[in-house]
Amino acid sequence: MMSPNLWSALAAARHCVAGCSAKEEVWRKGKLRLYRYRSIAKPAATPPLLIVYALVNRPYMMDLQEDRSLIRGLLTQGLDVYLIDWGYPDGADRFTTLSDYIEDQLGGAVQTILQDQGLDALNLLGVCQGGVFSLCYAALHPEHVRNLVTMVTPVDFHTRADLLSKWVRKIDVEAWVANGNVSGDTLNQLFLSLMPFRLTQQKYLELLRGEADAPRIENFMRVEQWIFDSPDQAGAAFREFVVWMYQENRLARNCLKLAGRAVDLAPLKLPILNLIGKRDHLVPPASSAALQRLVGSRDFTTLELDLGHIGMYVSARAQREVPPAIAAWLAAR
């Protein structure tokens, strides 16, 4: 039986919101917002770091709460952090393509930062699908990227453990998307179906069997909010991503083109730090690890952590290890 204390703690946590670090909007285009975080430590002598998050969830997971914030960890290390918020696509965005996202929007954000800071190149940190975008951008514009950090980023979409890839390979994506957007609820249903027993029941029972401890419950509620705060996906970009990546594996097969230009990873010589979650159920470690054999970079560092996909940026262990590792790696370059 749920105790009144637990009930009260849950009720109190209903309205807790994610996000803890001060930031200001520095540029916008359409629904995209580019934020710059206010520094909280002595600036490190490195170019600014632009975080490119995925389209499928909201980027505030990078800055969930004070003790669970990758961004705060990076700020503590003195990094100058920018973040792209892609916004919530609606019906008017249904024809937005991957090229629009990568060349126009990501590219525009990079140009804004470079112009403002009088630089030629910055550091990119791509997370999950944002890592794919960052790789594509770096391949197309290597002169603007000094160092690239990829975090839980799928590269080879046809590894044996990739359940999502197996599921979508026989789906008629053209018909599925038609000319519309794909709802965030649909994607959530898909993600929950990857581990239905754990994700639809066990985690809630775990919540109930713990103490009525406000920080624990607020943390749970913030993650819960993030999981189900899923933007719809712009139809054209979604179709391209699923067909080109999941079905045809173009990135790993080196046959991806964006707006007529080949996205060739082989000539990519810049330093790369590849962060992999050993227990990632969404992006199998082998999928991320494939990056090393595809790029031409000799300065390639792989950091495998015994974490899951989400744990990579919100777990206590990640807070301790990931920001210092990124900062040290960048500082050395």
Place this chain on the structure above:
Amino acid sequence: MDDLWRQWQAFAQLATPRAPGAAGAPAGFATFEDAAERFAAATRSFRDGMAAGASAASAAAAAETFSNFLRDQYADFFKMPWASAPGWAQAQGWSQAHGAGAGPGTAAFELPALGLTREHQERMQRAAHALRDMDEAQRRLQRLWSDTLREAASAYVSRLGSPAGAPLTPEATYKLYDTWIDCAEEAYARTAHSEAFCDALADYVNAGSRLRRESSAGAEVWAKLLDLPTRHEVNTLAERLRVLEEQVRARPATGAGEHAAGPERTPISERAPVSERAAGRERGPRPRARRPPKGKP
């Protein structure tokens, strides 16, 4: 009654939660508590049935009962929520009665469409076939799910073996529950990676896409009759706008007033309302306080 549907309903109730003990519907998490209590009760029965001294027959019966309980708990995962909605059964019955599920050449939806409404008849035939295909794929998914649950329950009962006679504390029950979840996820993973599952899932989604396409087409017919804008018309306008935007972007800069390069600035019309900016939540383009440029160390 499937737990997941109840859980969904329970979550929906969270929108208007009530304090424990208040009159009316149970609080939102009651369904999880209920599931946990049923699990604990079934586990106790199983342990009693398997206790030392029990006959082989009673132990087997206890294992079977427990196994059936576990399967029942999750039996309807792939039964879609709308399957229990009013009208769904009638829709399926209608589809089957008109031939989408019957033998060839015997029913209305298998006959060639004729006459003035021929196009509309064909659209309805395609929708009926899609509905039939969805139903068939969903049954295949449900069968695979049922097999998975049987395998999971069997693995779980084997893993428990002959439970010791120690008292079943809440903590011990939780551990048993976690073991069950492990068994279930392992069995599900094997199924979910199989060709049969991938095929059934793809068939379900593909049939659903066809049904939606035909339904949308039907809605467009009505929209035209009522002189309402249709999705096709809106899409056409969006495409035209997109082409125009691309042409503007591709136009070479010719005057001092045009940006030859660099990102666009936020147009006034897209800036956040002053009230939002004042509130500090959504600021417009910042007054650029330049930092000194940073170079490579």
